[in-house]
Amino acid sequence: MKDLSYAFNPIGIIRSCFPEKFGIPRQPGLVKEARAILELLPPFDRPEALQGLEEFSHIWLIFVFHASLKQHWKATVRPPRLGGNRRVGVFASRSMFRPNPIGLSVVELERLDLESGTPRLHLRGVDLLDGTPVLDIKPYLPYVDAVPTAHSAWADEAPAPVLQVIFSAAAEQQWQEIQTHYPELKQLIGQVLALDPRPAYYDSVTPRKKFGTRLLDFDVAWEVEGDIATVLAITSVMPGEG
Amino acid sequence: MKDLSYAFNPIGIIRSCFPEKFGIPRQPGLVKEARAILELLPPFDRPEALQGLEEFSHIWLIFVFHASLKQHWKATVRPPRLGGNRRVGVFASRSMFRPNPIGLSVVELERLDLESGTPRLHLRGVDLLDGTPVLDIKPYLPYVDAVPTAHSAWADEAPAPVLQVIFSAAAEQQWQEIQTHYPELKQLIGQVLALDPRPAYYDSVTPRKKFGTRLLDFDVAWEVEGDIATVLAITSVMPGEG
Numbered sequence: 001m002k003d004l005s006y007a008f009n010p011i012g013i014i015r016s017c018f019p020e021k022f023g024i025p026r027q028p029g030l031v032k033e034a035r036a037i038l039e040l041l042p043p044f045d046r047p048e049a050l051q052g053l054e055e056f057s058h059i060w061l062i063f064v065f066h067a068s069l070k071q072h073w074k075a076t077v078r079p080p081r082l083g084g085n086r087r088v089g090v091f092a093s094r095s096m097f098r099p100n101p102i103g104l105s106v107v108e109l110e111r112l113d114l115e116s117g118t119p120r121l122h123l124r125g126v127d128l129l130d131g132t133p134v135l136d137i138k139p140y141l142p143y144v145d146a147v148p149t150a151h152s153a154w155a156d157e158a159p160a161p162v163l164q165v166i167f168s169a170a171a172e173q174q175w176q177e178i179q180t181h182y183p184e185l186k187q188l189i190g191q192v193l194a195l196d197p198r199p200a201y202y203d204s205v206t207p208r209k210k211f212g213t214r215l216l217d218f219d220v221a222w223e224v225e226g227d228i229a230t231v232l233a234i235t236s237v238m239p240g241e242g
Numbered sequence: 243m244k245d246l247s248y249a250f251n252p253i254g255i256i257r258s259c260f261p262e263k264f265g266i267p268r269q270p271g272l273v274k275e276a277r278a279i280l281e282l283l284p285p286f287d288r289p290e291a292l293q294g295l296e297e298f299s300h301i302w303l304i305f306v307f308h309a310s311l312k313q314h315w316k317a318t319v320r321p322p323r324l325g326g327n328r329r330v331g332v333f334a335s336r337s338m339f340r341p342n343p344i345g346l347s348v349v350e351l352e353r354l355d356l357e358s359g360t361p362r363l364h365l366r367g368v369d370l371l372d373g374t375p376v377l378d379i380k381p382y383l384p385y386v387d388a389v390p391t392a393h394s395a396w397a398d399e400a401p402a403p404v405l406q407v408i409f410s411a412a413a414e415q416q417w418q419e420i421q422t423h424y425p426e427l428k429q430l431i432g433q434v435l436a437l438d439p440r441p442a443y444y445d446s447v448t449p450r451k452k453f454g455t456r457l458l459d460f461d462v463a464w465e466v467e468g469d470i471a472t473v474l475a476i477t478s479v480m481p482g483e484g
Contacts, residue, residue: 004251004252004375005249005250005251006249006250006251006252006306006375006377007247007248007249007250008247008248008249008250008342008344009246009247009248009341009342010246010248011341011342027383027385027386028386029386029389044341046317048317048318048331049317049318049331049332049333049341050331050333050334051318051329051330051331051334052330052331052334053330053331053333053334055334055394055395055396056334056392056393056394056395057391057392057393057394058389058392060346062304062342062344062346064248075288075290075291076290076291076293087293088293088294088295089290089291089292089293089294089295090291091291091292091295091378091379091380091381092292092293092294092295092297092298092381093380093381094380094381094383098378099251099253099286099291099378100250100251100253100304100377100378102250102304102377102378104302104304104346104378104380106386106387106389106392133246133248135248135342135344136333136340136341136342136344136346137333138333138335138336138346139333139334139335139336139394139397140389140392140394141269141336141394141397142389142392142393142394142398143269143397143398143399143400144269144270144271144348144400145348145387145388145389145392146387146388146389146390146392147271147300147348147382147384147387147388148388149299149300150298150299150300150348150382150384150387150388151298151299151384152297152298152299152381152382152383152384153297153298154297155381155383155385156384156385157385158385158386
């Protein structure tokens with residue numbers, strides 16, 4: 001049994017608003033504006049395989065933490081929800097560094113696009129890195145998956161937004177220029193930064209510091225002072241643009 | 243990308259009250275008496291890897307539908323909840339015959355046994371076949387996993403028990419003899435049969451018919467007439483016993 005292994009092929013690939021890890025919410029559903037498209041891959045790209053899925057508001061994605069494949073798992077991890085100080089067993093965490101780097105997220109199914117050749121699922125509330133390989137899609141069944149009696153000693157409630165997000169005059173002007181093509185970007189920035197994506201070891205004694213987060217096709221520069229995050233600049237990373 | 247595949251080793255094996263498929267509830271949580279033990283396998287059998295998991299009432303298991311590996315997936319399936327008549331896409335179902343035969347179940351974590359060499363998780367409300375290889379354990383996080391706004395056009399509510407279960411005099415006597423060693427067996431039989439495990443194509447016009455369901459170390463013989471299931475006999479399948 002020890003040497004037994006199971007091989008799986010991705011059934012689809014995620015195209016998300018998160019081109020890099022920094023800034024991704026730590027769980028799905030926290031950032032409503034976080035959107036992604038799941039594109040099915042052959043031979044799984046048959047519209048019939050999705051028939052009836054539009055009747056469900058939410059779906060499970062089982063996926064591979066593909067950006068963490070090279071890092072070896074450890075028996076214990078430090079969850080950010082515990083301030084990054086307390087260690088818990090890897091199986092008592094949702095860490096991406098696991099014996100089998102398999103992820104599980106429930107996301108909102110906004111719509112199914114079966115008209116354009118490749119079947120596409122339009123998703124909201126994702127916590128998925130761009131390029132994530134997806135192994136399975138399952139409908140979310142409230143009577144099974146939403147357990148009313150479930151409880152835990154910690155992480156029982158959603159983390160509240162902790163930072164107030166404001167835009168500098170320069171960032172506001174940059175936003176004016178791009179909002180036609182990226183109407184959801186400002187809200188996305190606000191929701192992502194409000195959750196304070198800084199690593200857990202940045203505590204209140206850390207001085208004012210600048211950060212960069214890539215969202216959609218933009219580098220977002222921001223800084224934190226106290227509990228205020230200020231967006232400094234929104235710069236396109238598309239070739240040939242400012 | 244097409245030929246990419248990911249290989250995973252089981253981190254543990256399920257020892258459950260369901261030695262065969264027939265009788266297994268169609269979702270977890272429906273049969274509270276359905277118990278299993280998850281035994282961790284080396285090199286994943288380190289007690290530290292489970293540290294803190296006892297603080298969670300429920301856990302996710304991501305597992306392999308190992309008894310369905312040889313059957314090829316089809317783009318559409320007939321879910322039993324729809325009477326076995328209507329076809330839906332395989333990704334709109336929780337069928338075990340899927341492109342990647344990966345299962346997902348939330349189960350109650352009754353207790354952790356870290357004292358006996360091999361770490362063991364004692365589970366309730368399972369829908370897992372004995373011998374199921376488990377790929378991952380994750381804590382159930384109510385604020386993430388229990389989505390209050392989720393809904394679906396069908397399968398929104400738990401299936402109610404549909405059969406009344408009674409024991410014949412012979413079965414009652416057999417139960418008296420084994421109850422010391424299997425105190426939960428009678429309740430387990432009652433809860434399993436009440437959900438009517440017969441295939442969806444057995445409808446009301448099917449005449450009275452006998453069935454056999456294996457639970458724990460016993461063959462349970464039963465028959466149905468109308469909406470009453472009668473347990474006829476409980477026979478040990480252990481070698482050298484009656």
